[in-house]
Amino acid sequence: GNSVTQMEGPVTLSEEAFLTINCTYTATGYPSLFWYVQYPGEGLQLLLKATKADDKGSNKGFEATYRKETTSFHLEKGSVQVSDSAVYFCALSDPGDTGRRALTFGSGTRLQVQP
Amino acid sequence: NAGVMQNPRHLVRRRGQEARLRCSPMKGHSHVYWYRQLPEEGLKFMVYLQKENIIDESGMPKERFSAEFPKEGPSILRIQQVVRGDSAAYFCASSQAGGQGNEKLFFGSGTQLSVL
Numbered sequence: 001g002n003s004v005t006q007m008e009g010p011v012t013l014s015e016e017a018f019l020t021i022n023c024t025y026t027a028t029g030y031p032s033l034f035w036y037v038q039y040p041g042e043g044l045q046l047l048l049k050a051t052k053a054d055d056k057g058s059n060k061g062f063e064a065t066y067r068k069e070t071t072s073f074h075l076e077k078g079s080v081q082v083s084d085s086a087v088y089f090c091a092l093s094d095p096g097d098t099g100r101r102a103l104t105f106g107s108g109t110r111l112q113v114q115p
Numbered sequence: 116n117a118g119v120m121q122n123p124r125h126l127v128r129r130r131g132q133e134a135r136l137r138c139s140p141m142k143g144h145s146h147v148y149w150y151r152q153l154p155e156e157g158l159k160f161m162v163y164l165q166k167e168n169i170i171d172e173s174g175m176p177k178e179r180f181s182a183e184f185p186k187e188g189p190s191i192l193r194i195q196q197v198v199r200g201d202s203a204a205y206f207c208a209s210s211q212a213g214g215q216g217n218e219k220l221f222f223g224s225g226t227q228l229s230v231l
Contacts, residue, residue, distance in 0.1 A: 004157070036222075043119065043206065043222035044158075089157065102148070102160035102174065103220070 002027045006090050006106035013080055013113050021075040021109045023064075023090035031092040033057075033066055033073040034103070038087045047075075047088070080113045087111070117142065119209050120189075121223035129231050134194040134201070136226045140209030147190045148220070149182060152204040164190060197230045204228075 007022040025031065032051045036044040048057030053068035062077045073090060090106040120139040128134050140147050145166050150158040160174040164184035175182065179197075184190040194201055204227050208220040 006157075041224065043121075043224045044208075045222070046219055102163060102171065103158075104160070105150075105157035107155065107157040 002031070002092060002094050002104045004090050004092055004104055004106035006088075006109050009087075009108070009110040011109060011111050013111070015082055015113055015115055016079045017113075019075070019077040019080045019084075019111065021088055021090075021111070023073045023075065023106060025071050025073065025090075025092050027071075027092055027094050029094045031094045033064070034091040034093070035062070035064055035073070035075050036089040036091060036105075038089065038108070040086070044089060080111070082113045082115055085111055085113045119207055119221050119223035121205075121207050121226050123226060124224065125227045125229070127229045127231065128197050130198055131196050134197050134228055134230075136192040136194075136205050136207075136228070137189040138192070138207030138209075138223060139189040140207075141221050144209035144211050144221070146210045146212065147184050148208045148210075149190075149192050150206045150208065152206065152225075154203070158206060161192075194228075197228075199230045202228055202230045 003026045005024050034049045035047040037047045038044045048059040050057040050066035053066055056065045064073050064075045066073055087108045087110045089108045091103045093103050119141055122137050147164045149161040151161055152158045162175050162182045163171040167186050179195045181193045204225045206225045207223045210220050
């Protein structure tokens with residue numbers, strides 16, 4: 001079955017530090033890959049996505065590249081801000097799994113950015 | 116345009132009681148998904164509904180859990196005879212069309228269910 005594995009948190013960084021949150025996946029088909037962010041007290045918001053190998057998703061300074069050879073979709077940002085403090089979820093959608101039409105999520109990684 | 120609305124935000128129930136969680140999708144959205152997040156775990160798919168139809172309930176426990184999305188009104192996730200293991204955050208999401216591969220999902224803020 002499909003699965004997503006994320007690095008455990010919390011990840012604590014100082015402002016302007018470089019961020020990497022690792023995400024690897026297992027899927028039976030050719031999935032689309034997503035990063036969602038959850039700010040305190042809010043629902044999940046789509047941060048970025050990639051639908052095929054070598055695609056790079058980007059938004060708000062965050063980037064992630066779909067690496068089929070390593071089955072990875074690591075999230076990166078060159079310079080984090082305090083406002084980036086949130087929980088980040090990696091997820092996949094397997095178009096071959098049409099019966100379920102569901103996203104498979106990782107367990108989330110909490111990011112804390114200190115001033 | 117209001118986002119996905121879930122209520123209540125927090126729900127406390129004693130063992131054996133019933134819990135009803137409500138989700139109003141975004142305006143114009145006819146597809147609703149329910150997810151459950153247990154402590155320290157990721158979101159797990161429960162059920163996918165369109166208006167008046169359950170499309171996929173493969174993630175729903177076989178007993179005590181049910182969901183509906185009537186023609187009028189919000190989607191309801193109902194848990195009968197709650198047990199402590201049901202304590203979790205329940206998230207609802209909606210989309211304009213089905214098939215989540217390239218459709219944008221909009222999530223609500225969730226309902227935190229606590230069973231005493």
